Amino acid sequence: MAVEPEVVEPVVVVEPLRPRARCARCRTGPLRRLVLESSAPLCLPCAGLAHLVYLPRGDAALTRRAREASVLWAVVVRHDRRRTRYERQGVLVEEAALARAEAACRADAAARARRRARDAERRAAEDVRFTAELEAEIRRLFPGCPADRAAGIAAHASVRGSGRVGRTAAGRALDEGAVTAAVRASVRHRDTPYDALLADGVARRQARARVAPAIAAVLASWRPGGDAGHPAVDGGAGHPAGHRAGRATGQARAADGRERR
Numbered sequence: 187m188a189v190e191p192e193v194v195e196p197v198v199v200v201e202p203l204r205p206r207a208r209c210a211r212c213r214t215g216p217l218r219r220l221v222l223e224s225s226a227p228l229c230l231p232c233a234g235l236a237h238l239v240y241l242p243r244g245d246a247a248l249t250r251r252a253r254e255a256s257v258l259w260a261v262v263v264r265h266d267r268r269r270t271r272y273e274r275q276g277v278l279v280e281e282a283a284l285a286r287a288e289a290a291c292r293a294d295a296a297a298r299a300r301r302r303a304r305d306a307e308r309r310a311a312e313d314v315r316f317t318a319e320l321e322a323e324i325r326r327l328f329p330g331c332p333a334d335r336a337a338g339i340a341a342h343a344s345v346r347g348s349g350r351v352g353r354t355a356a357g358r359a360l361d362e363g364a365v366t367a368a369v370r371a372s373v374r375h376r377d378t379p380y381d382a383l384l385a386d387g388v389a390r391r392q393a394r395a396r397v398a399p400a401i402a403a404v405l406a407s408w409r410p411g412g413d414a415g416h417p418a419v420d421g422g423a424g425h426p427a428g429h430r431a432g433r434a435t436g437q438a439r440a441a442d443g444r445e446r447r
């Protein structure tokens with residue numbers, strides 16, 4: 187009898203709920219697993235399946251690979267309790283095929299782990315690059331902002347999963363409004379009594395309104411031409427009128443010089 191390797195029609199092995207039958211050929215039994223041949227139960231050795239190993243269901247990739255690598259394989263089924271249908275329990279496959287399938291899945295797992303590590307590395311590099319770009323944009327829009335402060339604002343706004351400006355589409359695009367919002371938020375918390383007002387029970391909207399002039403003053407002092415040397419929170423420094431008035435003084439020119447660096 188010629189064996190056709192391409193033909194991998196599965197043999198069906200039945201697991202009776204209550205083993206009673208004996209092998210029609212060698213009389214062993216009761217059989218826990220049997221093959222029906224012309225309605226007669228055969229034990230696995232008599233059915234030519236003694237060399238197969240059992241692989242319970244549960245790992246679809248492993249099962250598929252083991253089946254594909256097996257010249258001969260069998261599906262193991264059991265009647266459901268109402269005997270209305272067969273439930274697939276697992277497969278019987280060649281031992282070498284199972285070993286190869288397991289090796290392939292292990293190799294896959296390693297590849298998946300490597301891919302995950304690569305993705306994490308790429309994201310970290312993207313974060314570093316974006317934070318540097320955001321910092322540069324903050325420095326461009328607010329040349330009077332101290333360098334370490336700009337770096338801090340950029341890092342804070344970029345924290346992955348924070349939902350802060352640096353994680354929004356506008357922020358990622360370095361939209362001027364978004365960048366300014368990040369700077370404004372930092373000034374609100376660091377340079378105004380905003381947090382203290384909230385702690386004192388002042389409503390958020392009121393607290394924001396109350397510190398708005400102070401924020402505007404700091405932002406103005408940090409903008410090109412602003413008097414960054416005097417980021418007073420009283421609303422005076424950086425005011426356009428104040429800036430024009432101080433334009434002629436040596437102090438203002440020195441401040442401009444600092445800002446251009």
Ligand SMILES: [Zn+2]
Nearest residue numbers: 209212229232
């Ligand atoms: Zn037998």
